[in-house]
Amino acid sequence: MERSFALVEAAVSCGSPTRGSEGAFDALVEAGLPSLFGDAALMPMEKPTPCQTWPAGLRHLGTVMEVCRRLRRNVLDALGRGEYPVVIGGDHSCAMGTLAALGEFYGAENLAVVYVDAHTDINTDQTSESGCIHGMDLAAACGLCCDELTVGKNKVNLLGKNLHFIGVRSVDPPEYGVVEQAGAHLHTAREVQGRGVEAVLAEILPALEGKHVHISFDVDVLDPAEFTATGYNIPEGLTIPEAERVLLAVLDTGRTCSFECVEYNPTMDRSKKDLNTLMGILRTVSEKLK
Numbered sequence: 001m002e003r004s005f006a007l008v009e010a011a012v013s014c015g016s017p018t019r020g021s022e023g024a025f026d027a028l029v030e031a032g033l034p035s036l037f038g039d040a041a042l043m044p045m046e047k048p049t050p051c052q053t054w055p056a057g058l059r060h061l062g063t064v065m066e067v068c069r070r071l072r073r074n075v076l077d078a079l080g081r082g083e084y085p086v087v088i089g090g091d092h093s094c095a096m097g098t099l100a101a102l103g104e105f106y107g108a109e110n111l112a113v114v115y116v117d118a119h120t121d122i123n124t125d126q127t128s129e130s131g132c133i134h135g136m137d138l139a140a141a142c143g144l145c146c147d148e149l150t151v152g153k154n155k156v157n158l159l160g161k162n163l164h165f166i167g168v169r170s171v172d173p174p175e176y177g178v179v180e181q182a183g184a185h186l187h188t189a190r191e192v193q194g195r196g197v198e199a200v201l202a203e204i205l206p207a208l209e210g211k212h213v214h215i216s217f218d219v220d221v222l223d224p225a226e227f228t229a230t231g232y233n234i235p236e237g238l239t240i241p242e243a244e245r246v247l248l249a250v251l252d253t254g255r256t257c258s259f260e261c262v263e264y265n266p267t268m269d270r271s272k273k274d275l276n277t278l279m280g281i282l283r284t285v286s287e288k289l290k
């Protein structure tokens with residue numbers, strides 16, 4: 001049976017310090033993303049005006065949570081129709097909405113996440129120094145944050161032992177403790193460069209057995225020599241072939257249930273060079289999924 005897709009917008013950038021990533025969905029749709037995914041159902045979202053108050057030091061909390069609640073609903077609707085959600089952020093705070101839907105739909109114990117990112121995004125509301133929620137989405141999904149960061153019915157949508165990071169090279173000191181406490185699996189960019197991508201994948205892939213797997217792909221995992229249109233340009237990242245190899249190997253398990261791409265900022269990409277790069281990566285993903 002041919003797979004059908006839903007392209008789901010997560011129009012949030014105020015979970016991060018940089019505005020502009022809320023335009024990524026429109027830029028990718030205009031560049032032809034729907035045609036890559038067959039007759040994908042388009043699920044756009046109104047762009048919110050970031051609220052200017054934030055309780056508990058959580059920046060733009062109300063707006064971030066509103067986007068995440070809408071995203072959860074849209075992802076649940078897509079799953080209910082039997083569609084494969086392809087979520088386009090926005091900043092990475094949207095993962096709270098995606099994971100709320102996936103945890104609810106499949107059950108937290110049945111869900112695994114491959115988080116392809118320069119960051120671990122696992123600060124809690126207690127450990128975060130910036131108050132930016134895009135650095136807390138995984139702690140929230142694992143139920144380690146205050147109730148204000150719970151999106152849907154369940155506080156715990158992901159078990160840390162089923163969380164696999166790859167490409168990491170920017171971790172806040174307290175996050176190491178949270179990663180360890182959660183039992184998550186950390187694979188740095190340096191490890192990929194040292195041991196080779198296949199050796200790292202050989203540790204991740206067997207752990208996905210029997211799970212519904214979500215891929216969350218932050219474009220900042222890429223080396224700035226290849227991609228710069230994103231809020232953080234962190235040296236010594238993955239090459240495009242390395243990133244594509246990771247994505248394809250995980251997709252090849254046949255176990256993925258959804259895909260998410262975040263943190264592309266079209267306002268930092270006047271020449272559209274990075275848009276073309278990203279479209280190439282997403283074309284590769286779409287061909288593997290069809």
Ligand SMILES: [Mn+2]
Nearest residue numbers: 117119218220
């Ligand atoms: Mn990141």
